[in-house]
Amino acid sequence: MRLDRPMVIIGAGPAGISAAKTLAAAGERPVVIDENAYPGGQIFRRPPAALARNETQLYGFDASRARRLKSTFEAIAPSIEYRAETLVWSVEDRRLHLSTAGIVKCMPFSRILLAAGAMDRVIPINGWTAPGVFSLGAAQIALKAQATFIGKRVVFIGTGPLLYLVAYQYAKAGADVAAVLDSSEPFSKITPLPALLADISNFSRGLFYVSQLLLRGVKIQTAIAPIEIVAGDRGVTSIRYEQSGQQGQSDCDAVAIGYGLRSETQLADLLGLSFQFDRRQRQWLPVTDGAGRTSVPHVYIAGDGASVRGSEVAEWEGELAALSLLEDMGRGSQKRASVLRRRIDSLSPFRRALDDHVFPFPHHFAEAIRDETIVCRCEGITAGQIRETVATTGEADINRIKAFSRLGMGRCQGRVCGAAACELIAATARTDISATGRLRGQAPLKPIPLSILAGDRR
Template sequence: MSGGDPIVIVGAGPAGVSAARTLVAAGHKPVLIDEGMFPGGQIFRSPPAPLRRSDRDLYGFDAGRACRMRDQFAAILPSIAYHAETLIWGVEPRVLHLARRNEVMRQPWGRLIVATGAMDRIVPIKGWTAPGVFTLGGAQIALKAQASTIGHDVIFMGSGPLLYLVAYQYARAGARVVAVLESGRPLRHVSALPGLMAGGRMFAKGLYYMAWLRTHGVPIKTGVEPLEVLKASDGRVAGLLYRQSKTETTLSCDALAIGFGLTAETQLADLLGVDFRFDEQHRQWLPVTDGDGRSSVEGIYLAGDGLAIRGSEVAAMTGELAAMAILADAGRADASRAARLRRGIERMDRFRRSLNVVFPFPRQLAADLPNETVICRCEGLTAHTLRDAVAASAECDINRIKAFTRLGMGRCQGRICGLAAAELIAAKGSVHISEVGRLRGQAPIKPLMLSTLAGGAHDGL
């Protein structure tokens, strides 16, 4: 370890906690930094004490895993330096720039594990900026962290396992789930069944959620194309217009949750200078690592959904494997345990690859967005603005389009709009999406108050 600087882990979800446990067991005292109030990541997000509910109510079939992770974290807490509600907003060589409670700090590192997790993948819909429209993840956070639903009559629109999970959770919580509208056609992909079977319990849970919704009277529609979010006189969401098999239908609601799978949170990895590759199945640029999590930059390791979307169980395995890679690089390898983890990851990768076939990202939906649809809500940019920029400049590089239009220059730094915008740019320019590139990471990664920066930084937490 260089100069005695600590091993730092970014992210206290399943990957980060698993990495911390492995390092503690080997005699290290890692620094664990997380934006959340409590450990657990998005999947095991905990509410404040006054809103605490049973693990079964919060996590359903994953209650046992949530409880075990909480106990495991409590066991290692005396042996780690844990810093919650701490934002990493920038980097320099071997140093992270942090912000917490209106002060900024510098955290040196000798080895670094980046386990930043995932966020919702969005395809904008005409009218989606109306109050009452949430991402699937946002709807789930409201339920888990605040014990509240986003509305009484809720439509769930999108694709992928999270769509059915959150709809199920809302129905169990007492909301009226108006409908689950799936953009794909899962039942058409029978050839993916052997790979799905490799998911075992995870596959069974997904089938259960679908069956439960159907038996409780929740309509599930597939092959749906969302057309427009309808608004009430006060501007709030009032319904959704969609097309299925050439027939247009309107459903009324007071809240809408949308999401088309998940996307890896890669901004920190980008700032750290690791190599990226274009992943055709995910249709996203992802960090390059070896089989154990080592990146192209010495001393930087990646784990969890911030490396690739593979779910919380694989995230925990990759966190342990990244920690073991650090130990192996210091001459303390456990080859047999590492081999078992790799086999487990490969088995679950078969499942995830099949899921991506069954629930593909609706790239054509993003490419064909109506001109008046707002793509970048931070800057108020429409599909028409982006298409005009491509036509006028003959440029398809997304960073050039950013320079012309301010795409991705707002508070989200392109995390929400970037992938959909790339599909639209590729379609307009008649190029493969890999030629569009990716929005370069910029500091601050997330919004930071100037008054916080003005206070100056000190070393350590």
Template sequence: MSQSHDVIVIGAGPAGMASAATLAEGGARTLLVDEQPELGGQIYRAIERNRADPALARILGPDYLKGATLVDRLRGSATELSLGTLAWRIDDDLTVWTRTGGTVAATRAGAIIVATGAMERPVPTAGWTLPGVMTIGALQILLKSAQLIPSGRLVLAGSGPLFYLFARQCVAAGVKDLTLLDTAPTRQMWNALPLLPSAFGGEGWRYLTKGVKLLAALRLARVPIHRNVRDIAIEGDSRAEAIRFTAGGRAHRLPCDTVGLHEGVIPHQQMTRGLGVDHDFDGGQRYFRPRHDGSGRTSKPGIFVAGDAGGIIGAEASAQDGKIAALAVLHDLGRLTAEEHGRRGAEAERVRRAHLTARPFLDRLYQPPAAILDPPDVVTVCRCEVISAAAVRDIASKGVRGPNQAKAFLRCGMGPCQGRLCGPTVTEVIAQTAGLDAAEAGYYRIRSPLKPITVGEFATAAGATELTR
């Protein structure tokens, strides 16, 4: 199979769109692949449809509308788009295997930029598997893609910027019965305060001002907020009916119809893991991220990473990160001189850094709580195989030292999600029980297909190398 593209970009969020547009504008034959049928990723999901709806635009806010500029630039470039397409395998020779509408194809490139973004951190807590319990990100997807908002009594539990952003969006969308349970411990604010002065530098003051405005809007709307919340448990028989928690030294119980959970986001690591890229562990935010240099180069030749897939940096910084990776690829392809690469790369890096000044403050303020990293015994950790934290602790106490070994004993990580939802927690539980660092415990060994494909689709893969030349 001959090389059909100079570069394949995987992911159509801010990093992927900026990468692809920069590459195509630089003369590189560029293919952009995304599993969703529309451009935008999660942060700018359905932006092309929603930008023309004034009411929805008001609800989602001005930051969401910034995605329209990236989409317009990408549409105006020569980038080949392959939306609604799953990239389920990448070979060492940089062949990307995809599935579109049941059809398998294989496309080879000279370089690959992984811009798969972030996923919400799993929030294993009692009752989190009940119907009516969702992540806040999932609730926001319903708002952006279908203009749906929860009916009845809504409780949002967790912490972080998205926690308060979605709460304000709910108020703007007309949600009347809303209660917030902020799980960030008070001590984290004091721990983060030394980083606050530097957070105002660059563009940081804009992010901090936005946060203050979100809190003010919620206060004005008289949304009840319980702070320093712990010991969350969701009750119900066939669905969520109430939520119990401790706050202010007292036990509380609130009837509810829908619960939204959120404790920040972590990089999507399945694809970079499957590629064999080296990963490092972030001890502050408790997640693995692929090791890469300032241009997004990873330990695997020809593989670049950009945006939140390489470490959580936010939408604006991710767009610059995507541009930086694209400029490095263009230089490697001989389509950009060293002087031009240096000049444009330095400018993109300057803007990127300006959008990261508040990140250390936010990361320390919103560190993940111990209760979800090392949950109580009764809590289900692996939803696919219905495996409890107690079961993981039991095998760790008997000598299991990592998630891969745990598979042989419990099948955790072998369900349809392939470890996405249990991986971070299994790593932490084993590390805590065995007295290891999380980096020592490691993560699942990821193999293709990166997401399930049917046997029929897999059978067509044998001839797929003849399809794309």
């Protein structure tokens, strides 16, 4: 059924592709919008044609899934409307405001399914704004999309599965990986073994990445706390850290940093969704019914943009959310939805074990951020300025701190600094992290040409 106002899917990663396939199979023609040049999302990011490599080289264990999703998308291409390299920068009254190659368009929609994914979660340290410092995701993009390394000798620091995956990908590609510095405790990784075995495939992959790094002579250190990234006139020269009361240093010319992922929720905010605080992920997330429905009847959500659970679960959630959408139209399959729910639930113990025990987010690092360390890169706001604002105003809500200090008012609107800023505010005010609230989303969600705001519709 073709509606005057089309169904729209935001994101062409595993969740978005799965949702599009489900809707197309039901006779719908959804519009799939994605910021990237090719479908696949971050996990299956594809390089330009001139740098083409096969799936095994690019995706390793996930090569077969990459091929399947690519084939799926090619098969449904005639049944969908695909808008690549298109930014959704605002939404109001069931109308999306889009920008493609600097040209603005307005698209009405009937129903919308968000599959926006996630981004890196970082904790600022001295030197993190120096040339040669990248997030883990950015380091992975450089390798996948441009077939290049971020430096000649790279240190990977943070925690989470992505830390070891990207370090392994670099080492396998021939990079000089100086060290992997993990903030989590080594013995915490053993405690939840029964839960980890609930997903033996991903558990085995993790062991493989670690073993391959060790076989290549890469130094892996756990229970570390970063001190500073040292940089000279030409960029990064080393990173200093502490481990069990002893200070260490690793020479390098590039650093990739990341402490897990956080859901992309800015568009969900503009759409008026209700949020609730997730203590495990330490983030405000959209309220859902567990099948992709949100608090707004015509808005659905799936994948890491709803809750970070990995690409496999994201794929199932994309299909489940699409089935919920169809069911709300008087169609859909309850039997298939039940199968998907069971699959998703079966991996929940594994995800909880990762978040709670194996790779817990080191929120206590916020207290150790030096006053002179820049937290908000866009506006140049330091940790000391944030602490002073909290102390002088008595405020602990991040939106109030933003109003007083310009924190989060820059180009990224707090997408990069917001999570760390909340941790810093909570630590300074001696309050629970949930009390800091969440940065309110505002249009434009991402940087756009001024001509768009001026109404240039070339």
